[in-house]
Amino acid sequence: MNLIERQFVDLRKKYQYLYKRNEQDSTIIAGTILFDNNNIKDKYDIEIDISTDYPKMIPSVCETKGKIPKDWHHNGKYFCFETPFRVWEIFRKQETLLNFIDGLVVPYLASYSYFKKTGDSSMEHAHGARGVLDDYKKCFNIKDDLLAFKLLKLLAEGAYRGHISCPCGSGKKLRKCHGKCIQTIILDNRFKNYDFMQDYLRIGILLKEDDIISDPSEYTTKNVLNYLERIKKNPQQKWGY
Amino acid sequence: MYEKAIYIAGILNSIAEDLDIPESKYLEAKNRYEAVGNWLGKEGTALSKYCPEIYPQGSFRLGTVVKPIKKDEYDIDLVCFLNELRKEDTTQAGLKQMVGDRLKEYDRYKEILDKEGRRCWTLEYANEFHMDILPSIADDELRAKDVLHKDAILITDKEMIENNDINWPKSNPKGYANWFFTKQTESFQTFKKEIAESMKVDIEDVPDYQVKTPLQRAIQILKRHRDIFFLNNNEKNKPISIIITTLSANLYLGQDNVFNAIYDILNNINKEMLIGKEGYYIRNPASFDENFADKWNENSELPKAFFNWIDNAKNVFSSNILLKKDEIQIAKVLNESLGSSVDKIAPQKIKPTPVYIKTNNIKSTQPWQYK
Numbered sequence: 175m176n177l178i179e180r181q182f183v184d185l186r187k188k189y190q191y192l193y194k195r196n197e198q199d200s201t202i203i204a205g206t207i208l209f210d211n212n213n214i215k216d217k218y219d220i221e222i223d224i225s226t227d228y229p230k231m232i233p234s235v236c237e238t239k240g241k242i243p244k245d246w247h248h249n250g251k252y253f254c255f256e257t258p259f260r261v262w263e264i265f266r267k268q269e270t271l272l273n274f275i276d277g278l279v280v281p282y283l284a285s286y287s288y289f290k291k292t293g294d295s296s297m298e299h300a301h302g303a304r305g306v307l308d309d310y311k312k313c314f315n316i317k318d319d320l321l322a323f324k325l326l327k328l329l330a331e332g333a334y335r336g337h338i339s340c341p342c343g344s345g346k347k348l349r350k351c352h353g354k355c356i357q358t359i360i361l362d363n364r365f366k367n368y369d370f371m372q373d374y375l376r377i378g379i380l381l382k383e384d385d386i387i388s389d390p391s392e393y394t395t396k397n398v399l400n401y402l403e404r405i406k407k408n409p410q411q412k413w414g415y
Numbered sequence: 416m417y418e419k420a421i422y423i424a425g426i427l428n429s430i431a432e433d434l435d436i437p438e439s440k441y442l443e444a445k446n447r448y449e450a451v452g453n454w455l456g457k458e459g460t461a462l463s464k465y466c467p468e469i470y471p472q473g474s475f476r477l478g479t480v481v482k483p484i485k486k487d488e489y490d491i492d493l494v495c496f497l498n499e500l501r502k503e504d505t506t507q508a509g510l511k512q513m514v515g516d517r518l519k520e521y522d523r524y525k526e527i528l529d530k531e532g533r534r535c536w537t538l539e540y541a542n543e544f545h546m547d548i549l550p551s552i553a554d555d556e557l558r559a560k561d562v563l564h565k566d567a568i569l570i571t572d573k574e575m576i577e578n579n580d581i582n583w584p585k586s587n588p589k590g591y592a593n594w595f596f597t598k599q600t601e602s603f604q605t606f607k608k609e610i611a612e613s614m615k616v617d618i619e620d621v622p623d624y625q626v627k628t629p630l631q632r633a634i635q636i637l638k639r640h641r642d643i644f645f646l647n648n649n650e651k652n653k654p655i656s657i658i659i660t661t662l663s664a665n666l667y668l669g670q671d672n673v674f675n676a677i678y679d680i681l682n683n684i685n686k687e688m689l690i691g692k693e694g695y696y697i698r699n700p701a702s703f704d705e706n707f708a709d710k711w712n713e714n715s716e717l718p719k720a721f722f723n724w725i726d727n728a729k730n731v732f733s734s735n736i737l738l739k740k741d742e743i744q745i746a747k748v749l750n751e752s753l754g755s756s757v758d759k760i761a762p763q764k765i766k767p768t769p770v771y772i773k774t775n776n777i778k779s780t781q782p783w784q785y786k
Contacts, residue, residue, distance in 0.1 A: 302784065
């Protein structure tokens with residue numbers, strides 16, 4: 175049995191109405207998820223597309239009966255469970271299909287059922303880079319867009335130096351201020367291969383558009399230019415979260 | 416998609432019900448073998464001092480009976496256990512003869528007694544039952560060893576008798592049945608409760624034989640599929656029922672419908688798990704040294720036939736093909752592979768009800784979107 179087959183056995187112990195088939199370059203798990211979220215009972219027919227790169231590549235999921243409109247947190251036909259950062263945080267905690275469904279798919283579906291029933295969308299992220307930035311602000315426990323962006327730069331550049339003064343402007347040294355938070359993320363195995371540069375660039379563009387950054391050259395370091403060069407050569411890497 | 420799965424499960428349930436022994440026949444068989452027990456143990460006769468006891472074993476005991484394809488006769492396997500006879504005081508030949516002689520003392524039994532079998536005496540109730548009676552005594556050595564063997568028995572074997580082999584063959588049918596029922600304890604209670612509710616009676620008033628779990632139904636379907644598959648295909652290589660039953664019970668995960676149970680059983684059978692240090696190995700869960708697959712190691716045609724059959728069953732039940740078909744196509748596939756006639760089957764009494772998975776962690780994530 176290969177990894178997917180083994181994980182599928184565990185998955186079916188809980189989700190009995192999911193069935194597997196093999197296609198040329200991927201494994202498809204299709205079926206119905208039935209859940210009961212604090213008495214909101216609902217069911218969705220879904221298809222999970224697992225590439226041969228799994229678990230390096232996180233599976234994509236779409237719905238097959240069109241209950242959820244495509245303008246509700248979708249990327250093309252696939253669900254957007256969370257910001258890429260959080261998707262990694264949740265999935266990489268335990269790279270199994272069961273954790274994937276429990277931690278990402280069911281909460282996503284339950285959120286839609288909740289939204290449909292109550293009209294309350296306060297539990298959803300803002301779209302695009304704004305949502306990602308909000309997430310980092312929460313993560314760094316900081317309210318200012320630009321300062322969060324500067325902290326993210328440390329993650330994107332992957333160069334942590336504790337003695338520099340903290341970008342948040344507290345006047346303290348980094349290691350005595352936001353350094354702890356940054357280092358926790360750097361040391362977290364889940365984010366070892368996470369593409370922070372991508373988030374950094376996207377938020378950079380957003381802040382430029384919002385006139386929060388007036389001089390982009392200040393943020394366009396050598397690493398950034400190298401990264402852009404790489405993407406130009408391999409366009410498919412561009413948004414390969 | 417779950418609607419389709421439940422629909423197929425409903426049909427499979429009906430087919431299995433049709434293959435099963437009907438309640439009236441079940442009760443009749445029970446009366447018949449109890450009568451045999453009374454005859455064997457009648458006070459003042461040769462056997463009575465050994466306190467004989469008759470109890471069912473095999474599919475009749477496990478609730479996995481499948482009607483044979485061509486005849487209208489059910490196989491009922493019985494153990495005739497002589498409580499008070501010790502191994503030291505008898506021989507295999509003596510035991511076998513003692514039971515046979517007592518049966519023959521009754522004209523009716525003498526009339527329907529088949530010629531002596533390898534291990535059993537057989538009563539042929541034409542067009543009704545084929546009752547195998549297995550003479551046995553306690554395996555005192557094994558019983559003393561551990562609780563797994565507390566009901567272990569010694570049985571007789573005609574070939575061994577002819578070869579003057581003094582070793583007694585061993586068996587443990589009660590131990591096996593106990594093991595089997597532990598594999599479905601939870602589903603058994605759930606389904607028993609459902610029956611009680613649907614019949615509006617107390618759960619204690621539902622007899623156990625009326626309860627059929629998805630595991631029992633799955634075994635019936637798989638055995639029937641095997642019977643059909645091997646019908647014109649080297650019948651002598653047909654995998655034995657105890658192998659199908661053991662593997663199914665081991666792979667049953669408590670699924671709430673028969674389709675899902677079969678799907679997982681077939682999906683999770685693989686060659687590697689059946690290979691031990693010395694070839695194919697399927698352990699009798701009620702005995703440490705019995706290998707149900709021992710014949711596979713003497714005849715390579717047997718495992719080959721088994722895996723051919725499994726591949727065929729996978730194609731029918733676990734390849735998603737069935738889920739994509741419409742109702743007419745589903746009926747066609749099932750009729751072909753199970754020799755049934757689905758359109759004649761009445762709607763089943765109890766529909767499988769899917770379980771809604773409880774969740775409460777939607778606050779742990781927030782949906783997002785690229786643009």
